[in-house]
Amino acid sequence: MLSGNIGLKLLNYRQGVGVNDMTKRKITIYLIEDDEDDYLLLKRTLNKISKTSYALTWEKNVEKVIANIRTCQYDLVIVDFRLGKWTGIDILKEAKGQGCKKPFIMLTGSGNEDVGIAALRAGAQDYLTKEEITPTVLERAIRYAIERREIVLREQELVAEQTARKIAEAQRNRLEEVLLDLERHQERLELAQKTGNIGAFEWNLKTNLLVWTPELQALYGLSEFEPITEYLQWKRLVHPSDRDRVEKELQKAVSENSQLSTEFQVIWPDGSVHWIYGKGRVFYDKKNKPLRMVGVNMDITGRKRLESQKDEFIGVATHELKTPITTLKGYTQVLMNRLKKKNDLPTVAYLSKMDSQLSRLSTLVEDLLDVTKIQSGKLHFHMEDVFFQELVREVIDSMQLTTEKHTIKLEKDVSKKIRADRNRIGQVVTNILSNAIKYSPEASEIIVKIDAIDSKIVLSIQDFGIGISEKAQDKIFDRFFRVSGPREVTFPGLGLGLYISAEIVKRHGGDIWVKSKKSEGSTFFFSLPIKRNKEKNGR
Amino acid sequence: MEDKKKILVADDDGGILDVLQIMLEDAGYAVDITADGASVKAMKKPYPDLLLLDLWMSGIDGRDICAYLKDQKETKHIPIVIFSANKDTAAIAKECGADSFITKPFDMEELLSLIKKHIM
Numbered sequence: 001m002l003s004g005n006i007g008l009k010l011l012n013y014r015q016g017v018g019v020n021d022m023t024k025r026k027i028t029i030y031l032i033e034d035d036e037d038d039y040l041l042l043k044r045t046l047n048k049i050s051k052t053s054y055a056l057t058w059e060k061n062v063e064k065v066i067a068n069i070r071t072c073q074y075d076l077v078i079v080d081f082r083l084g085k086w087t088g089i090d091i092l093k094e095a096k097g098q099g100c101k102k103p104f105i106m107l108t109g110s111g112n113e114d115v116g117i118a119a120l121r122a123g124a125q126d127y128l129t130k131e132e133i134t135p136t137v138l139e140r141a142i143r144y145a146i147e148r149r150e151i152v153l154r155e156q157e158l159v160a161e162q163t164a165r166k167i168a169e170a171q172r173n174r175l176e177e178v179l180l181d182l183e184r185h186q187e188r189l190e191l192a193q194k195t196g197n198i199g200a201f202e203w204n205l206k207t208n209l210l211v212w213t214p215e216l217q218a219l220y221g222l223s224e225f226e227p228i229t230e231y232l233q234w235k236r237l238v239h240p241s242d243r244d245r246v247e248k249e250l251q252k253a254v255s256e257n258s259q260l261s262t263e264f265q266v267i268w269p270d271g272s273v274h275w276i277y278g279k280g281r282v283f284y285d286k287k288n289k290p291l292r293m294v295g296v297n298m299d300i301t302g303r304k305r306l307e308s309q310k311d312e313f314i315g316v317a318t319h320e321l322k323t324p325i326t327t328l329k330g331y332t333q334v335l336m337n338r339l340k341k342k343n344d345l346p347t348v349a350y351l352s353k354m355d356s357q358l359s360r361l362s363t364l365v366e367d368l369l370d371v372t373k374i375q376s377g378k379l380h381f382h383m384e385d386v387f388f389q390e391l392v393r394e395v396i397d398s399m400q401l402t403t404e405k406h407t408i409k410l411e412k413d414v415s416k417k418i419r420a421d422r423n424r425i426g427q428v429v430t431n432i433l434s435n436a437i438k439y440s441p442e443a444s445e446i447i448v449k450i451d452a453i454d455s456k457i458v459l460s461i462q463d464f465g466i467g468i469s470e471k472a473q474d475k476i477f478d479r480f481f482r483v484s485g486p487r488e489v490t491f492p493g494l495g496l497g498l499y500i501s502a503e504i505v506k507r508h509g510g511d512i513w514v515k516s517k518k519s520e521g522s523t524f525f526f527s528l529p530i531k532r533n534k535e536k537n538g539r
Numbered sequence: 540m541e542d543k544k545k546i547l548v549a550d551d552d553g554g555i556l557d558v559l560q561i562m563l564e565d566a567g568y569a570v571d572i573t574a575d576g577a578s579v580k581a582m583k584k585p586y587p588d589l590l591l592l593d594l595w596m597s598g599i600d601g602r603d604i605c606a607y608l609k610d611q612k613e614t615k616h617i618p619i620v621i622f623s624a625n626k627d628t629a630a631i632a633k634e635c636g637a638d639s640f641i642t643k644p645f646d647m648e649e650l651l652s653l654i655k656k657h658i659m
Contacts, residue, residue, distance in 0.1 A: 315625065319595050322624035323552050326644035330558035333647035334565060362644050382630035423626050 027142065028055045030074035032065050032091060033107070034083050038130065042078070048135040054142075062086045070098040076146055080107045081115050089115075092122045103149035105141055125149055190215075197299040203231060205254065205282070205290045210234060219276060219299050221268030239265035239273060246278075254282050254290050263300065275304040307376060314372055321365045329358045356402075367496040371479065374503050381421035381507065385531060388457050389413045389450060391422060395429040396448060403437045405444060412449040416457050417531045424504045425528070428512075431497040432461045432524045440465025440521065456510065456527040464521040473514055477502040501526075543569040544658045547587035549579045549604070550622075551596045559591065566651050580604045586617055588658045594623035594632060602635040609636035618657035 029046075033039050039058045046054045057074065059065055062083050069091070077095070081088040088106050095104070106119035106127040116127035125145035128137065193199060199216025203209075208231040214224040220237055228234055238246055242264040253260035260280040265273050280295025336351045373379040396408045418425075436446045443464040451458045468476060479499045498512075505512045505526045516522035546568045548559045556572040563570045571587065573579060576599035579592070590608070594601035601621060608614040620639040621632040632640040639653050 315595075319624045322643045323555060326624075327552070327554035327558050329644045330555070330562055330647065334558065334562050337565060337647070358644070380627060382627070384630075423629060 026053045026055045027076065027146070028074045029057065029142070030072060030077045030102075031056055031058045032060075032062070032077065032079040032083065032088075033058065034060045034062075034080065036060075038080065038107070041130075042133070042138075045133055045135055045138050049139045052139060052143075062091065065091060066094050069095045069100050072100050072102055074102060076103050076105065076142055078105045078107060081109070081112070081119070089118060089122050092119065092124055096123050101149070101153060103145040105145050198296050199298075200296050201280075201294070203280075203293040203295075205292055208232070216297055219274070219297050220266055221270060221272070221274070237266050239267055241265070250280075250293075253280065254293065257282060257284070260293070260295060263304075274299060275301045310372075310376055311378055314369055314376075314378070318365075318369050322362065325358055325362050325365070329355060329362075332358065367500060370500045371496050374500065379503065379507065381424060383419050383421060386418050386420045386422050386425065387415065388418050388420075388425075388459075388528070389415050391426055392429055392448065392450060392459065395426055395433065399430060399433045399437070402434070406437055406440070406446050407444060408433065408446045408448060410448045410450075412451065414450055414452045414457065416452055418457060418508075418528050419531045420508055420528065421504075425508070428501040428504050428526065429459070429461075431501045432526075435497065435524070436461055436463035436465070436522075439463060443521070452530065453527070455530055455532070457530055458525055458527045460523050460525045462521065462523040467518040467520050468514065468516040468522055469518050473516060476514060477512065543567065544588040545569045545571065545585075546589045546591060546654070546658075547571045547573065547579070547582070548591045549573050549576060549596065549601075550591075550593040551576075551598075552593075555593075562647055562650075563654075568654075576601070576604055580607050582608075582614065584613075586614060588617070589654060590617055590619045591654075592619055592621050592637075594621050594625075594628055602631060605632075605637050606635040620653060620657070 031039060031042060033042070039060075043056055043058075046056055072095070079088040079091050083091070088108075092104055092106070095102070104119075104124040106116065106124045107130055108115045108119075108127055110129045110131045112129070116129075119127045125148050126141050128141055189200075193213060193215040197215075197219065199219045200213045201216055202211045204211075210229055210231060210233070212228050217224055217227065220228070222228065228237070235243060235247065246262055246264045249260060249262045252258065260278060260282075262278050264276055264278065266276050267273055277298045277300045278295060279298075280293045282293045283291050285291050332351050332355045336348050336355070339345075339348050339351070370379065392413070393410065396410060400408050433446065433448075440446070440463040445464065447460075447462040449460045449462075451460070477498050479496065502512045505528070508528055510526055510528040512524070512526040514522055514524050546563055548556060548563070548570060549572075550556050550559070551574050553574065556574065560570045560572050574596075576596040579590070580599070580603070592601050592605060596604075601623075605619050605621060608617060608619065618638045619636070620641060621635075621637040622641045622643055622645065623629075623632065624643045626642045629640045629642075638657060641650060641653060
């Protein structure tokens, strides 16, 4: 297409259309020729051309030509093919290589058409056989060479221009797309921030400067005209009771490259207190130096209010549910005592069953409340020094009273102190023992052992009951899991006991696990860290 | 009859007060009951030999009553047994100076042996 175009234009020029103004001024020609006779011949021929005047500069030193060709200011270069150890094609290639855009005409000897063709291929505009040179031929060759060169250059410029325009257009389109995309993202983000009570921040860890979105300003009760731009400014807005803790958590996230996830209270300018949930990620440079933290804040005041209502509810529910049970139990026991004195033993036996059912009801209420506490992170411990062995003995003694069939044997023990919530660990031992009793109705023995392994005490409770299938063993510490099917009435319960026990043990820094074989029995284990005597010196 | 030990039971639940009165009288104690926490705090002579106090009373915190009585010269000798439906409050009971703590629902035997520890 391109060459066709040029061809058409060339044709137009040949027909004399669009001839430019080169006839009016002198055309400068640079002749590279090592033969003075040839130079003189060319000069004479040029002088015979009447309609155009030429300024001919002769150069026979090829090295000098090569050194200056890049800055060549002539309208045309005529070069002889034979130049001692050089050829005209060498000069041509050198000139093109250096970026010279001037038109070239190659002079050759007669009968050397091949050289001419090679010259054209190397970029010459034309070639002339010295013997054929006449003023007419020369004039036309010069004119065509210059015009052709100009046309090619103009075409190249045009193509380059078009390409550049196309690239620019494509870039502009892409940019518009990206901007549109960005706008949509921005809109979505703003919508999300506004509807979700979320604000975003960027914290430069080198300068301690902050960038906040307007939504974040609003979460702190500030208008967009009161921007928070420094870390210390933010810190002052955090409630004094949370300030140090949150700062430590921030430092931890930065130093350990961990995700920040925290809750804290902030004080608004009007004095009201609001809860904020903060999440952030730290970005590092190539040398692993922290650069910035990017994250979001969310208002969780409503959720916190609900949580505290829930806590209050748990407390009230515990009280309200257990009070009637306490009263019922009390009357049952008063009746039992009075009937014992009257020696009405069958009725005493009924009342005893009633009493144990009331104990069961009480345990169920307790378990449900414990699970609620675990779920809401409100299971609190009162840690004290506990002689583990003593605690286990106490639990065994009281559990022994609940079964006539089984003998609970403490086969091995060690005397070690642990740091624990006495009631809660007692609850774990009670739970495992009552399971052992419940799930080994045909057995007569339950074996308890206490070991000290490394820095932990390990308690094992072995029964010879129905056992647990391997598949079920993985799930046994999950919430609501039960060994038997829901329709089976032999082993009732909500299946919360082991879940609660596992939570209590884990929160004490221990582990809980089971070894069991179907129809042979189960051994439950749990471990707890032994209290180290040197703890005080270490502080 | 004169040498019967006197126990004051303070709880805001009438059912609990009734059954504790019967239970403790059956066990041979003289029992006074009250649902009014403020009157317990302001108790005058003759003092009971033991106070059985609910930690969660409406209107007033059992902790306050306990801490107050244990802080007064005239009443600090009186043994106080705190009972609560929530076993997590055992530590709280200790903090306010109570002599013993028992969780609801309790066994009669358990309660009586605890009382015996403090009054012979």
